[in-house]
Each structure stands twice: as C-alpha cells, then as structure tokens.
Amino acid sequence: MRTLTFKDALNEALHQEMERDGSVFILGEDVAKMGGDFGVTMGILSRFGPLRAKDTPLSEQAIVGLANGAAFCGLRPVVEIMFADFITECYDQLVNNSAKAHYMYSGQLKCPIVVRTATGAGFRAAYHHSQSIEAWLLNVPGLTIVAPSTPRDAKGLLIASIRDDNPVVFLEHKMLYGATGEVPAEPYAIPIGVADVKRQGTDVTVVASMKLVHHALQVAEQLARAEEISCEVIDLRTLMPVDMPTILESVAKTGRVVLVNEAPRTGSHNAELAAEIAEAAWGQLKAPIQRVNALDCPIGFAPVFEDYIVPRPEDIAKAVRAAVDY
Amino acid sequence: MAVDKTTLLDFYRKMVLIRRFEETVEEYSKKGHVPGFIHLGVGQEAAQAGAMAAFQKGDFVLPDHRSHGVCLLVGTPTREVLAEIFGKETGVCRGKGGSMHIADFARGNVGNNAIQGSTMVTALGLAYAAQFKQTKAVTFNFIGDGTVGRGEFHESLNLAGVWKLPIVYVLVNNQYAISTRAVDAHPLEKLSQMGCAYDIPGVTVDGNDVEAVAAVVTEAAERARRGEGASLVELVTYRWQGHFSGDPASYRPEEEVKAWKEKDPIKRVREQLLAKGWATAEDIKGLDARVEAEIADAVTFAIESPVPKVEEATHHVYVGREVAGK
Numbered sequence: 001m002r003t004l005t006f007k008d009a010l011n012e013a014l015h016q017e018m019e020r021d022g023s024v025f026i027l028g029e030d031v032a033k034m035g036g037d038f039g040v041t042m043g044i045l046s047r048f049g050p051l052r053a054k055d056t057p058l059s060e061q062a063i064v065g066l067a068n069g070a071a072f073c074g075l076r077p078v079v080e081i082m083f084a085d086f087i088t089e090c091y092d093q094l095v096n097n098s099a100k101a102h103y104m105y106s107g108q109l110k111c112p113i114v115v116r117t118a119t120g121a122g123f124r125a126a127y128h129h130s131q132s133i134e135a136w137l138l139n140v141p142g143l144t145i146v147a148p149s150t151p152r153d154a155k156g157l158l159i160a161s162i163r164d165d166n167p168v169v170f171l172e173h174k175m176l177y178g179a180t181g182e183v184p185a186e187p188y189a190i191p192i193g194v195a196d197v198k199r200q201g202t203d204v205t206v207v208a209s210m211k212l213v214h215h216a217l218q219v220a221e222q223l224a225r226a227e228e229i230s231c232e233v234i235d236l237r238t239l240m241p242v243d244m245p246t247i248l249e250s251v252a253k254t255g256r257v258v259l260v261n262e263a264p265r266t267g268s269h270n271a272e273l274a275a276e277i278a279e280a281a282w283g284q285l286k287a288p289i290q291r292v293n294a295l296d297c298p299i300g301f302a303p304v305f306e307d308y309i310v311p312r313p314e315d316i317a318k319a320v321r322a323a324v325d326y
Numbered sequence: 327m328a329v330d331k332t333t334l335l336d337f338y339r340k341m342v343l344i345r346r347f348e349e350t351v352e353e354y355s356k357k358g359h360v361p362g363f364i365h366l367g368v369g370q371e372a373a374q375a376g377a378m379a380a381f382q383k384g385d386f387v388l389p390d391h392r393s394h395g396v397c398l399l400v401g402t403p404t405r406e407v408l409a410e411i412f413g414k415e416t417g418v419c420r421g422k423g424g425s426m427h428i429a430d431f432a433r434g435n436v437g438n439n440a441i442q443g444s445t446m447v448t449a450l451g452l453a454y455a456a457q458f459k460q461t462k463a464v465t466f467n468f469i470g471d472g473t474v475g476r477g478e479f480h481e482s483l484n485l486a487g488v489w490k491l492p493i494v495y496v497l498v499n500n501q502y503a504i505s506t507r508a509v510d511a512h513p514l515e516k517l518s519q520m521g522c523a524y525d526i527p528g529v530t531v532d533g534n535d536v537e538a539v540a541a542v543v544t545e546a547a548e549r550a551r552r553g554e555g556a557s558l559v560e561l562v563t564y565r566w567q568g569h570f571s572g573d574p575a576s577y578r579p580e581e582e583v584k585a586w587k588e589k590d591p592i593k594r595v596r597e598q599l600l601a602k603g604w605a606t607a608e609d610i611k612g613l614d615a616r617v618e619a620e621i622a623d624a625v626t627f628a629i630e631s632p633v634p635k636v637e638e639a640t641h642h643v644y645v646g647r648e649v650a651g652k
Contacts, residue, residue, distance in 0.1 A: 025458070051457075051458055056485065057481075057484055057485060057488070059481035059484065059485060061447050061477060061478055061481050062447050062450055062478070062481035062482055062484075062485045064447070065444070065446070065447020065448050065450055065451065065478070065482075066447060066450035066451040066454055066485070067451060068447070068448050068451055069436070069447070069448040069449060069450055069451020069452040069453075069454070069455065070451035070452070070454050070455045070458070071451065072431070072436060072448070072451065072452065072455075073451070073452060073455035073456075073459075074455070075451075075455055075458060077451075092441060092444065093444070093447060096439075096441050096444060097439065097441075097444055097448065101437075102642050102643075102644070102645060103422065103642045103643055104419070104422055104423055104427045104437075105419045105422065105423055105427065105429035105431070105437050106419040106420040106421075106422040106423065106642060107641070107642045108419070108429055108430070108431040108432075109429065109431055109436070109437070110645055112645075141643050141649065142643055142644065144644070164645075165645035165646060166644050166645050166646075166647070193647075241647070
C-alpha cells in the first residue's frame with residue numbers, strides 16, 4: 001500500500017469529505033491562501049473556492065463561535081486553531097456553547113463542528129506553542145476529544161469526526177505531521193471511541209496516545225529484547241469517550257498498567273484513567289497503576305528543560321519496570 | 327416613519343403582553359414557582375417590539391439577557407415560554423433551558439445565553455450560513471450595553487464588518503450593566519459610534535419610541551438583506567427594575583428611575599392611539615383583557631404542567647450517544 005505523511009493523510013481526508021459533502025467548509029487563521037501553518041489545508045481553496053475555505057482575522061472566539069452558528073444551520077465547519085495553546089482564546093465557546101448547545105435547548109440545535117489543533121511539545125517553542133491541552137477539555141461533557149497517532153488513524157478519524165454530529169476537538173501532535181505510514185486511498189471512517197491495540201503483550205498494559213504511542217512501542221521492543229518484558233501497547237485514539245472495555249480486557253490479562261500522557265501529571269487524562277481502572281479492575285491489579293506524565297511545570301524554553309519536562313522513552317521504561325518489579 | 331393603525335395597535339398589544347409577562351414572572355418567582363435567576367425587561371418593551379417588527383420568517387434572532395419578550399415575539403406560545411421559565415416539561419426547551427436559555431429554533435430563535443457576548447459570535451455563523459446558502463436571512467442579535475466591553479463584541483463587529491455579514495446588532499442600552507453605568511464603562515456616550523471602527527453604520531435612537539425603533543431596525547434589516555452588511559442600532563432605554571428580580575438597584579438615583587418611568591413606552595403608545603382616534607378607552611380595555619386572558623392561561627398551564635422526567639437529565643449531552651445515569 002502507498003504511504004503518506006500524517007499531514008497529507010489529514011489533507012486527503014479533508015479533500016475527500018469536502019468532495020462528498022457540500023456542507024463541509026474550513027475556517028481559521030491562514031487556512032485558505034497559505035494552506036495552514038503546518039500545511040494541512042493545502043489546496044482546499046483552489047479546489048473548493050473561497051466560500052468553503054475561509055481565512056479569518058486573529059479571533060479565535062469568533063472563529064469557533066462562527067463555526068457553532070453555521071453548524072446550527074446545518075453546515076459542517078472544520079476549524080483550525082493554529083496551536084492548541086490558543087484554545088484558551090476560544091475556551092468559552094467550546095465549553096459554554098459548543099458543548100452545551102445540543103443539551104441546553106433540549107436537542108433543538110446540533111453542533112457538528114471539528115476543531116483541529118496542533119498540540120504537544122518538541123518544537124522548542126516553549127510556553128505558548130507546546131502544551132498538551134486535553135485535560136483542560138476533559139471535564140466538559142458534550143465535547144469529544146480525538147487524538148490519532150498514525151497517518152492511517154489520522155485520516156479515518158478526521159473523516160469520522162467530520163461526519164459526527166457532536167463538537168469534536170481533533171488533536172494533531174505537531175511532531176507527527178511528518179510521520180509516514182500506510183494509508184488507504186479511498187475514504188474510510190475509524191469509529192470514534194474505539195482504541196487500537198498497537199502491540200500485543202502479556203506482562204504490562206501501556207496506554208498512550210499521539211506521539212507517545214511511538215515512544216511506548218519503541219520501549220516495548222527494547223524491553224522485549226533486552227529484559228524479556230512483554231508490553232501490550234494500547235493507542236487510545238479517542239481521549240473522550242475512552243474505550244474502557246479495551247483497556248480493561250488488557251488489564252485482565254496483564255494485571256499491570258502504565259499510563260502515558262504528555263500533559264502535566266496533576267489532573268491529567270492519566271489521573272482519570274487511573275481512577276477508572278482502579279474502580280473497575282482493583283482485584284486484577286498486581287501492581288500500583290503507574291503514571292508517566294510531563295512534570296508539573298510549564299514547558300521551559302531551553303531544549304534541556306523541554307526534554308527533561310516531557311515524558312521520554314526512558315521514563316516509560318522506568319515505569320514499566322516499576323510495575324513488573326513491584 | 328409613520329405607522330398605520332393596525333401596526334400601532336399590534337405594537338401596543340405586544341408591549342402590554344411583554345410587560346404583563348414580565349410582571350407575572352416576577353410575581354410567580356416571589357411565590358416560589360421559578361427556579362434560579364430572572365432578568366426582567368420591564369421598561370424595554372418598545373425596543374423589543376419595535377426591533378422585532380423587522381423580523382421575518384426564515385430570519386434568526388438571538389435574544390439578550392432580559393429578552394423574555396423577544397422569545398414571545400417570534401411566536402412561541404406564551405404558555406410554552408412561561409412553562410420553560412418554571413422548569414416544566416411542557417416548556418419550549420422541555421425544562422432544560424430556563425429563563426436564560428430559551429430557544430425555539432423552528433421559529434428562528436437560536437437562544438439566549440448567559441455569557442454576555444456569546445450570542446455575538448454565534449450570530450456570525452448564522453449570518454455566514456445565509457451567505458453560504460445564498461438565502462436572504464437576516465440575523466437579529468440583541469445585546470446589552472454591558473456587552474460592549476466584551477472581546478466577543480469587537481471580534482464580531484470586526485468580522486461582520488470585513489465579511490459584510492447580514493446582521494442587525496440591536497444594542498439595547500438600558501444604561502446599566504448591573505450597577506455600572508455605561509458612561510463609566512465605555513469611552514463613547516453613543517455606543518453606536520463603536521461601529522465606526524469596523525465600518526459598520528451605527529445609529530442611536532430613543533428606545534422607548536416604538537415607531538422610531540421599528541423604522542431604524544427595518545432599514546438596517548433591509549440593508550442586510552440587500553447584501554450591504556451589518557448595522558449597529560443602539561436603542562436607549564431603561565430597565566425599571568434591578569438587574570435580577572430581588573435586586574433593589576440602590577445604585578441608581580430615585581429621580582432617575584422616576585423620570586424614566588414617566589417615559590413609559592406603553593403609556594406613550596396608548597396615548598398616541600387615543601389621540602389619533604385609533605382606539606377608544608374601551609378598545610384599550612379590550613386589548614388589555616385579551617392579554618390578561620393569555621397570561622392567565624399561561625400561568626395555569628405552567629403551574630399544572632409536570633416537571634421533566636429525571637431520566638431526561640442525561641439525554642442530549644451528545645447526539646447519538648448516551649451518558650451514564652445514576
């Protein structure tokens with residue numbers, strides 16, 4: 001099968017969905033003429049015209065608010081918020097309007113918007129271009145959070161997100177845009193809320209998302225080779241709702257869990273997952289649940305700071321050993 | 327613009343309906359029938375009835391924070407609006423909205439919102455959808471003077487200005503944001519001048535003169551329908567009561583309140599009707615009695631209606647996906 005980059009897989013998903021459904025349009029800062037800060041929306045303007053590819057002023061509230069209103073009228077806006085850190089600028093819209101519009105008017109309105117945004121550290125871009133924001137959104141019923149790790153998943157999940165009738169925040173880890181992988185040429189949807197076991201194993205369940213799935217897989221190979229530890233690696237793919245059955249099935253087999261997430265430790269997605277697993281699988285656990293997170297600090301600028309603060313493969317390996325050696 | 331007899335009689339009926347509705351909401355709030363906060367629009371009836379005269383089928387309206395009246399004027403049965411405020415199953419949002427979240431999407435009311443300014447970014451999307459679908463729909467966005475301080479106000483006017491969106495901003499300046507006088511919060515006394523910065527024509531009129539209000543809002547709506555973009559219409563008026571029912575509003579001088587009550591917009595229309603010979607005192611009594619009957623019916627309906635079934639609490643969080651109940 002042909003290979004595509006993560007970025008081009010997303011681009012293909014947008015083209016195919018816009019071809020299929022005339023109500024889909026893109027909206028955001030520099031998405032039309034320039035094709036997006038990371039090139040994800042390249043070619044949409046020339047293919048679909050200015051009504052369906054809208055460059056906006058630097059107005060994130062207006063961008064998401066406009067998307068909400070257009071969605072109420074039956075359109076399917078795909079918004080780009082250039083960096084996930086800027087989600088604070090439209091946080092009110094996401095939390096108080098997108099997430100609640102269907103509920104508070106008792107189903108009269110639907111809000112099928114997709115908010116794509118570049119998340120995560122690694123670009124040496126410090127405080128306002130590097131954060132992992134999923135926990136900021138996790139406590140908001142009504143939102144869906146999608147977070148792919150491979151080009152194939154990126155395409156299938158973006159298509160599913162566009163077709164979904166709920167507001168979806170679609171996280172794109174900026175270190176993955178150049179990653180390559182096999183991607184089917186035809187349009188396909190990967191169901192939201194379904195995790196993927198990226199590697200089978202028997203000793204430890206490692207649960208990760210986005211870039212850290214690749215770290216987890218790398219660590220799993222190393223540990224299998226050098227220390228005869230067998231890791232099962234689960235790629236969450238959707239952070240809300242979480243596919244608990246897949247996780248619990250794995251935990252029933254391994255009895256050990258390492259949760260890996262790039263956001264600061266306190267109040268992170270891992271904390272919620274740990275609580276869910278502890279409640280549902282207490283009797284099956286052979287070791288305390290291990291959490292691998294960023295430190296509870298901002299993403300410092302100097303590369304030594306950033307590398308120290310966010311989870312490294314060795315941090316995952318250490319947590320796996322702690323679970324096994326308990 | 328001079329209005330004809332039928333129109334003036336209609337304005338009178340609508341304004342009395344709004345006033346009696348608001349007084350009834352307050353009465354039954356004090357009797358314990360209304361959960362939560364209510365924000366009443368007594369004194370602002372001319373602004374609401376006059377502006378809504380321009381509203382046509384297929385248009386959208388986003389009411390402001392004290393717009394029970396606007397919710398009635400789209401044609402939602404009075405009893406369904408009152409039942410909603412009472413938190414009853416028969417309410418227009420089946421008890422999920424309450425006073426601050428009343429939508430009737432089928433009739434064009436896209437809902438009020440308890441975050442001031444939030445409707446302004448929603449309005450962008452409703453208006454953009456009209457451009458996208460090439461309809462003649464106009465979006466009427468009611469806001470208060472306090473909202474002028476919000477980021478949403480400026481992001482929205484900026485985008486509406488540059489995209490020439492078909493929006494009529496109906497800025498109901500009742501001169502106070504809770505206790506803060508508009509003149510202390512904004513550098514311009516005439517808030518309509520804010521439109522200047524965004525190339526949006528602004529006009530300020532006496533918000534207690536229903537004919538003047540109807541004339542300027544109709545002109546703005548026609549301009550929007552012609553594709554000439556947004557307008558900012560400031561209607562200067564006064565709320566007779568406190569910010570919420572129970573607020574003694576001791577921050578306002580008594581003489582000021584008294585002076586504005588003398589400018590009662592309903593009394594003004596009644597006197598006009600009598601002076602022009604378009605209604606006799608008997609006719610007025612008849613009109614008032616019909617409104618009374620409508621209000622009485624709504625009260626009985628709202629009181630006797632059942633509360634929502636508690637199972638509905640977890641419905642409508644997502645489209646097509648249930649969340650766990652207790």
